[in-house]
Amino acid sequence: MLRFAPSPTGDMHIGNLRVAIFNYIVARQTGKKLIVRIEDTDKERNIEGKDREILTILDLFGIKYDQVVYQSSNFHIHQQLAKQLLDSKKAFVCFCDEEELKLQKEKAKIEKRPYRYSGKCENLSKSEVEKLIVEKKPFVIRIKKPENNIKFIDEIKGEFDISPFEVDSFVILRGDLTPTYNFACAIDDMLYDITLVIRGEDHLSNTPKQIHIRNSLGYNKEIKYAHLPIILNVEGKKLSKRENHASVKWLLEEGFLPEAIANYLILLGNSFEKEVFTLEEAIKFFDLSKISKAPAKFDIEKLKFLNKEHMKKIENLSEYLGYNSRYEELLKIFRDESSTLKEIKEKFEKVFEKSVDEEFKDEREILKKEILENELEENYDDFKKRVMKNTSLKGKKLFMPLRELLINEKHGAEIKDLYNAMLPYLKEVIKSR
Numbered sequence: 001m002l003r004f005a006p007s008p009t010g011d012m013h014i015g016n017l018r019v020a021i022f023n024y025i026v027a028r029q030t031g032k033k034l035i036v037r038i039e040d041t042d043k044e045r046n047i048e049g050k051d052r053e054i055l056t057i058l059d060l061f062g063i064k065y066d067q068v069v070y071q072s073s074n075f076h077i078h079q080q081l082a083k084q085l086l087d088s089k090k091a092f093v094c095f096c097d098e099e100e101l102k103l104q105k106e107k108a109k110i111e112k113r114p115y116r117y118s119g120k121c122e123n124l125s126k127s128e129v130e131k132l133i134v135e136k137k138p139f140v141i142r143i144k145k146p147e148n149n150i151k152f153i154d155e156i157k158g159e160f161d162i163s164p165f166e167v168d169s170f171v172i173l174r175g176d177l178t179p180t181y182n183f184a185c186a187i188d189d190m191l192y193d194i195t196l197v198i199r200g201e202d203h204l205s206n207t208p209k210q211i212h213i214r215n216s217l218g219y220n221k222e223i224k225y226a227h228l229p230i231i232l233n234v235e236g237k238k239l240s241k242r243e244n245h246a247s248v249k250w251l252l253e254e255g256f257l258p259e260a261i262a263n264y265l266i267l268l269g270n271s272f273e274k275e276v277f278t279l280e281e282a283i284k285f286f287d288l289s290k291i292s293k294a295p296a297k298f299d300i301e302k303l304k305f306l307n308k309e310h311m312k313k314i315e316n317l318s319e320y321l322g323y324n325s326r327y328e329e330l331l332k333i334f335r336d337e338s339s340t341l342k343e344i345k346e347k348f349e350k351v352f353e354k355s356v357d358e359e360f361k362d363e364r365e366i367l368k369k370e371i372l373e374n375e376l377e378e379n380y381d382d383f384k385k386r387v388m389k390n391t392s393l394k395g396k397k398l399f400m401p402l403r404e405l406l407i408n409e410k411h412g413a414e415i416k417d418l419y420n421a422m423l424p425y426l427k428e429v430i431k432s433r
């Protein structure tokens with residue numbers, strides 16, 4: 001079983017979508033099931049409705065899953081297993097208060113050493129613990145750090161050997177008895193019999209902790225890991241959530257097709273014989289173990305190129321964009337010179353707006369009159385000849401205002417192509433110009 005485990009705490013980041021796509025591809029390649037696990041353990045950070053938004057995005061991208069589970073519905077199991085760890089002395093009740101821990105962290109910082117839990121509450125006796133609980137002293141539950149190193153092999157990054165000092169005695173249940181991310185995640189991966197975890201490399205440091213939790217519970221079935229290199233922006237810095245193109249929603253609103261975004265995210269950090277493909281095609285040749293270990297750079301220009309390629313494949317553009325089919329040919333012309341659906345739409349909508357350009361106002365009036373008062377020729381060259389003859393306009397003074405009359409732009413596609421595409425409704429457009 002594989003899983004995609006998003007937190008419903010914000011707009012979906014392209015890094016998360018990439019994780020979802022890779023999980024889906026591997027699930028399909030191996031015939032395994034894929035679950036979506038909404039990691040809603042952090043009540044403060046959860047945002048109402050983000051879970052549904054994530055599922056809608058997955059549907060839009062054609063990422064099929066077998067089941068959706070909410071991590072919060074397993075809280076009782078997380079608590080039960082924390083108790084089991086307490087009973088077996090693999091975890092302990094910790095009464096250290098926030099202030100105390102904060103000071104220790106600051107001290108470690110000043111001394112330029114990594115902060116680690118002091119171990120203060122690790123050896124409290126049963127009666128001391130009971131006394132403090134009766135006194136209503138706030139507490140958390142910590143797991144004891146491992147006795148031996150935690151070793152694991154990452155399918156992309158290779159071998160890891162992590163010391164107990166690095167794993168540390170960390171919190172597994174908060175004061176309100178909700179599980180921390182590491183605890184809930186480690187247990188749920190075990191409960192749902194996950195065999196391979198594909199996730200972002202920002203979670204790499206959590207992996208030994210999660211393995212340690214399961215080891216402490218006596219779970220010895222191996223879970224494989226593949227941590228995907230992070231995505232950087234063009235400047236080579238981590239692509240932050242605040243950067244627009246990091247948000248899947250933003251990319252979709254900008255008119256990038258799901259097919260192109262998926263294509264781009266699969267290509268990122270990979271090299272295949274062909275560059276333009278669909279998600280379904282990628283299932284045939286994608287190889288998780290061949291992903292580059294180096295961070296991948298997000299390049300919007302490349303995404304635009306792929307978007308153009310995928311836009312070409314749309315068979316019925318007017319229907320796709322929600323316009324009358326009479327505009328199909330004109331939309332195709334705009335498609336050839338656009339990188340996104342939004343650009344096509346903007347060009348198209350502009351056709352029906354009033355012209356505001358002062359430069360060729362008079363020429364436009366002359367041409368408008370000439371066009372509206374005469375029958376339109378089927379053949380553009382005949383039309384041009386007649387218009388040139390009757391108006392005496394030529395060169396820039398003919399073509400720029402003429403193009404403006406057609407599409408409200410001085411520069412752009414060949415007038416001949418526009419004329420042919422717009423012939424059935426050309427007069428209507430010009431009348432309202």
Ligand code: GLU
Binds near residue numbers: 198
């Ligand atoms: N909920 C985590 C996130 O959205 C993912 C955790 C995981 O895949 O283990 O980053």
